[in-house]
Amino acid sequence: MGGTVVLLSLVASHSDIDLETVAKISADASQVASVVLASASPVAGAITLATCNRYEIYCEVPQSEDVPAARSEVITQIAASTGLSEATISTALVSKTETEVIEHLFSVGAGLDSAVIGEREIAGQVRRALNEAQAAGTATGSLVRLFQAASRTAKDVGSRTSLGSRGLSVVSVALDLATDLSREPDWGSKNIVIFGTGAYAGATMSLLRERAAHNVSVFSASGRSEAFVATRGGTALDESTLEAALEAADVIIGCSGSDHRLMAADIASLDRGSRPLIAIDLALTHDFDPELGSLANVELINLESVRMAAPEEQAQSLRQARGIVLDAAEAFAAEQRERAADAAIVALRRHTQKVLEAEVEKVRAQHGCTAAAEEVEFAMRRMMRQLLHVPTVRARELAAAGRAGDYIDALETLYGLEVEVPVAPSMKKSGTCPVTGIQGTEAGNLAGADSIQQAG
Incomplete structure (x- = not known):
């Protein structure tokens, strides 16, 4: 039967499974879109969206009959990249097609599917996912239009409802938790160490400045701390200065998601005396050993803590936001x-x-x-x-x-x-995306917030 191309998404998020499983699926799965396009699967284009609490891949396939084969190939490649069994991946990933795909992505981009409802980072992550797919040559015209429409919808929700008015985010809720746990709520007097230099580290630095924090140091396992602090302020750390900074720290914040994990034994071996420490771990794959929270004088805040503490938004604002999302999704589906x-x-x-x-x-x-x-x-x-x-x-x-x-x-x-x-030419053949739909200055503004998976 003739018709439009088919949209398919495979979703693993905090709404359906635990964060540990999401982290395992996300590990080393960033190149799955490129690998799937290089295979013999019917997938014509793909965009991957990985954040602090979700791993999603959006695909375009020629017709509905191709969906099972496309899903199977994506699962095979994720299993190959993560070392998990295909059965585990298949169980964890929820499949969506056609209008379900549109409604889901629009909800995600607007922050309605986040641990912190209405959070602002996710809209930037959606834009960045599109940017990266275009740069890698995996985004077809249909997928470009889908993600651009999701970004426009997120802006509409932010401007037409009160969801974004409080500026809530994963980072802000975590810092609020830290303030509640702290003996001294004044951030200006705290010594703070940030692990990572990605977008979450940048967002953390901005919020710390808003709270008048002055003594902020940044460590990057990949050596990018000097460049980071050059534009955002703070003190760059390296392996030789990290230990002294940790001994004096009141708060440590993990934003990198790298393989460089701070272990409980590392903190226990420091000369900290009875000095209290608050450890905020915002990395899906854990920058800090979960056993850190069992140490004396150490309070551990992780993504699960943030999700439990996230305030509920007003029902009226949520209804209004969902109405905007549904209307936008139907308009996009009709256009297709x-x-x-x-x-x-x-x-x-x-x-x-x-x-x-x-x-x-x-x-x-x-x-x-x-x-x-x-x-x-x-x-x-x-x-x-x-x-x-x-x-x-x-x-x-x-x-x-x-x-x-x-x-x-x-x-x-x-x-x-x-x-x-x-339809847009298959990215299997072109190597680069022939349809960007992005004008000059807009392309420059699409940097957005980075995925928490970016290593620091």
Whole structure:
């Protein structure tokens, strides 16, 4: 059956499974989109979205019959990259297709599916996921339009509801928890060590400045701390200065998600006396040993703590936000359906135009350029426009009802027409994305917030 391309997403998030499983699936799975496109699977394009509490991959496949094979290939590649069994991956990933994909991504981008409802970091992560897929050449035009529409919807939710007015985020809720646990709530007097230099580290630094924190040091296992503090302030640490900074620290914050994990034994071996320490671990794969919380004078705050402490938003704001998301998702789905209708209308008009021109040529050959011939030609063209009116209207009506495929099948049966729905070229062949849809300055603004998986 003819029709539009099919959208497929495979989702593992905090809403369905524990964060440990999400972390395992996310490990080394960032290149899955490229690997799947290089395989013999029917996947034409893919975008990966990995954040502090989710791993999702969005795919475009040519038709609904290709969905099982596409899902199977994605699961196979994630299993290969993470070392987990395909059965484990298959159980953890929830499959969504068509309108479910659209509604889910729009909800995610607007912060409605986050541990902290209305959080602002996720919108930047959606933009960054699109940026990275375009740079890697894995994003098709349909996926680009999907992610751009999700970003616009997130902006609408932020501007038209009160969800984003308090500026809540994973980082802000974690810092609020730390304030509640601290004997001295004044951040200006605290010695703070940040692990990582990604977007969450940047967001943390900004919020610490808002709280008048002055003594902030930054450690990066990959050596990027100097460049980080050059633009954001703070003191850069390296392996030789880290120990002294940890001995004097009141708060340590993990934002890197790298392989460089601070162990409980490392803290226990320091000369800290009875000095209290608050450890905030915002990395999905844990920057800090979970056993840190069992040490004397150490309080551990992790993503699970943040999720439990996240305040509930007003029901009215949530209803309004969900309404905006659903309306935007339906509008996008309708636009997708209309693309198939447009292709069918173009095919029918080309066919009738070809028949018309052939008949007009016969009239001209028989009667020449006479007034009578012109009148006949005018009448034929007007009749053709009238004949096309109802089929055109029906095409759009059926497309709006999700039945564009029925219309295309009818054209193929009645007229022998082959309707080619315009889609972006498969990234398997092109290597780079031919459709970005992003203008110059907008592209520069799409840096957004980084995934918490970025190593620091």
